[in-house]
Amino acid sequence: MTQPTANCPNCGAPIVFRWSSSVQTVCTYCKSILVRTDVDLKKVGQVADLPPNSSPIQIGTEGIYNHHPFVAVGRIIYEYDQGTWNEWHLVMNDGSAWLSDAQDNYVVTFAAPGRTLPPSTKVGQRYIWDNETYAVTTITNAHYRGVEGELPFQYWDKEDVVFVDLMSEQGKFATLDYSDETPALYLGESVEFDDLKLKNLRSFEGWQ
Amino acid sequence: MSTGSPNPPATPHVKAMNCPGCGAALTLRSFTQAVTVVCESCHSILDAQDPQLKILQQFKKATDEDPPLIPLGTRGKIRGTPYEAVGFQRRTIHVDGIPYSWHEYVLFNPYKGFRYLTEYNGHWNDVSTLRALPTLNSFAGAVSVSYFGETYRHFQTAQASTTYVLGEFPWQVRVGETNDVTDYVSPPRVLSSEQSGKEVSWSMGEYVSCRDIWKTFALTGDPPVPIGVYENQPSPFSSDTKTIWTIFAAFAILVLMMIIGFASFARDEQIFHGDYVFDTNSRGEASFVTDPFELKGRTSTLELKTTTNLGNNWIYLNYALINQDTEKAYDFGREISYYYGYDSDGSWTEGSRNDSVAIPTVPPGTYYLRVEPESDFGHGMIHYEITAKRDVPQFGFFGIALLALVVPAALITWRSMNFEHLRWAESDHAPMATSDDGGDDD
Numbered sequence: 001m002t003q004p005t006a007n008c009p010n011c012g013a014p015i016v017f018r019w020s021s022s023v024q025t026v027c028t029y030c031k032s033i034l035v036r037t038d039v040d041l042k043k044v045g046q047v048a049d050l051p052p053n054s055s056p057i058q059i060g061t062e063g064i065y066n067h068h069p070f071v072a073v074g075r076i077i078y079e080y081d082q083g084t085w086n087e088w089h090l091v092m093n094d095g096s097a098w099l100s101d102a103q104d105n106y107v108v109t110f111a112a113p114g115r116t117l118p119p120s121t122k123v124g125q126r127y128i129w130d131n132e133t134y135a136v137t138t139i140t141n142a143h144y145r146g147v148e149g150e151l152p153f154q155y156w157d158k159e160d161v162v163f164v165d166l167m168s169e170q171g172k173f174a175t176l177d178y179s180d181e182t183p184a185l186y187l188g189e190s191v192e193f194d195d196l197k198l199k200n201l202r203s204f205e206g207w208q
Numbered sequence: 209m210s211t212g213s214p215n216p217p218a219t220p221h222v223k224a225m226n227c228p229g230c231g232a233a234l235t236l237r238s239f240t241q242a243v244t245v246v247c248e249s250c251h252s253i254l255d256a257q258d259p260q261l262k263i264l265q266q267f268k269k270a271t272d273e274d275p276p277l278i279p280l281g282t283r284g285k286i287r288g289t290p291y292e293a294v295g296f297q298r299r300t301i302h303v304d305g306i307p308y309s310w311h312e313y314v315l316f317n318p319y320k321g322f323r324y325l326t327e328y329n330g331h332w333n334d335v336s337t338l339r340a341l342p343t344l345n346s347f348a349g350a351v352s353v354s355y356f357g358e359t360y361r362h363f364q365t366a367q368a369s370t371t372y373v374l375g376e377f378p379w380q381v382r383v384g385e386t387n388d389v390t391d392y393v394s395p396p397r398v399l400s401s402e403q404s405g406k407e408v409s410w411s412m413g414e415y416v417s418c419r420d421i422w423k424t425f426a427l428t429g430d431p432p433v434p435i436g437v438y439e440n441q442p443s444p445f446s447s448d449t450k451t452i453w454t455i456f457a458a459f460a461i462l463v464l465m466m467i468i469g470f471a472s473f474a475r476d477e478q479i480f481h482g483d484y485v486f487d488t489n490s491r492g493e494a495s496f497v498t499d500p501f502e503l504k505g506r507t508s509t510l511e512l513k514t515t516t517n518l519g520n521n522w523i524y525l526n527y528a529l530i531n532q533d534t535e536k537a538y539d540f541g542r543e544i545s546y547y548y549g550y551d552s553d554g555s556w557t558e559g560s561r562n563d564s565v566a567i568p569t570v571p572p573g574t575y576y577l578r579v580e581p582e583s584d585f586g587h588g589m590i591h592y593e594i595t596a597k598r599d600v601p602q603f604g605f606f607g608i609a610l611l612a613l614v615v616p617a618a619l620i621t622w623r624s625m626n627f628e629h630l631r632w633a634e635s636d637h638a639p640m641a642t643s644d645d646g647g648d649d650d
Binding site: 051052053054056081082083084103104105122123124135137138139167168169170171172190193201202204205207 | 241242257317342379406407408409
């Protein structure tokens with residue numbers, strides 16, 4: 001993995017990319033949100049204090065999904081009526097994936113572009129993608145709370161966003177992301193914590 | 209790598225705070241995963257996501273009204289993972305105006321998240337949320353769901369309201385909140401759906417014995433004895449029923465093979481035959497002895513057949529089978545009678561002209577028969593033939609053996625059906641209008 005380096009245009013601190021295809025990162029020193037251009041890094045925003053979060057995952061957590069080793073390089077934090085949840089940006093040898101962690105329920109998904117997506121939907125509605133039938137289980141009105149680390153796209157000036165979660169009878173999982181003008185689809189599945197064989201996790205006081 | 213954050217995220221620790229309602233000390237055991245927390249002193253329901261712990265609802269109840277059997281803060285290992293009891297709620301449904309309540313415990317592990325225990329009348333379930341959608345089936349009015357190849361039968365749909373809360377919850381808990389709860393059972397598992405608004409959440413429970421709960425959480429005292437039969441309680445007879453019928457089938461096959469064996473290997477050999485006439489008009493001594501005959505080979509049964517030409521008459525034959533060498537005698541009497549006639553219903557007959565008797569386990573040797581016929585005086589001549597056969601297959605024993613096997617099998621099956629009857633009597637599909645003797649009012 002190449003690690004192109006640059007300096008933060010805001011504070012001059014060195015910026016190292018874990019993933020060569022990252023489009024956006026956050027300076028770990030001054031919390032500036034930096035976007036890669038052809039020539040250098042441009043500051044587009046500033047991350048406010050992130051809400052307290054007790055996900056066991058952190059930037060640098062490593063694991064294995066479906067025989068593919070991955071490392072968590074970034075995350076997006078959302079807030080909803082059940083607290084906060086994280087979308088961890090995972091980098092694998094052959095691309096990137098997302099590990100969603102909401103109250104320690106773990107779901108791994110991959111961007112699934114090129115499908116026809118509904119402009120809006122309702123609970124119970126069924127869709128077939130890749131021969132799998134999904135039904136809408138929850139529609140979440142979330143609030144963007146911040147970003148950390150490297151992301152495969154620009155994502156920083158959001159406010160209220162809508163997510164639609166779908167499940168199949170075979171345990172497959174889908175998310176429709178309505179945070180941009182055109183909806184985006186992510187397909188994947190629920191995963192057991194133990195199956196991810198995670199390393200470099202956070203520790204919790206009173207727990208091993 | 210030197211790319212780590214200069215300020216790595218702090219190790220989350222159990223937060224100590226004070227209740228804005230009464231000032232009592234408060235801990236957040238599930239770190240920031242709790243959405244609501246209930247003050248154990250004043251029962252204010254607080255917003256656990258708010259640093260100021262905004263009061264969401266005041267809940268006036270005596271704190272000791274419903275003490276959890278597993279005290280909050282107790283840890284125990286479930287399927288190898290340690291969990292801590294962090295929340296407790298009582299939920300109540302009404303059936304025919306009678307309230308029934310159960311308890312739910314919220315368990316937490318910082319890596320694996322939340323899992324739940326439910327308790328009703330000493331019946332426990334280990335509950336976790338589903339990771340796939342069950343399929344709803346409706347066939348001939350019977351509603352069921354399938355989940356990964358297993359069918360769960362609809363048990364009950366009821367409106368459950370939260371009537372008591374303590375500790376932390378990973379959702380917005382409120383006292384008085386009501387949800388539609390539906391249970392589908394396939395013992396020892398139960399699938400439950402909870403509907404709030406349009407959204408349905410599914411969970412799966414697995415029956416756990418009281419004893420296991422007491423052991424897991426190292427609770428003191430004796431676990432309460434479960435009352436009645438619970439919806440997904442595994443039947444103590446279901447495996448027995450299967451086993452005993454399997455044993456029965458195995459023995460039945462064995463018995464059948466023995467019957468076939470005996471039938472094909474029995475010699476069924478005639479060893480004696482004699483024709484006799486009994487003159488009922490004669491007043492002389494009618495008893496006589498036959499010529500001796502040889503019983504060879506092994507100890508076996510001896511079948512004695514008597515055939516007569518009786519007609520509206522009877523004969524009583526007092527037999528003795530006597531071993532010539534040992535003088536050992538087998539005494540037995542046979543009464544043979546045959547009547548016939550016509551009446552308004554047509555012709556009728558009663559009795560039989562022939563008789564057969566088996567003498568079991570007769571050792572080999574030389575034997576003769578002493579025969580002593582009796583009948584009413586003056587009915588003319590009665591002709592009769594005596595035939596003795598050696599090693600005749602007898603099947604009566606096998607019938608008794610099968611009966612001896614079928615009785616316990618039937619008994620266990622009956623007890624199993626009775627258990628299922630008690631289970632379903634508590635459901636929406638009670639076989640009959642049964643009196644409500646299963647559930648005590650809480």
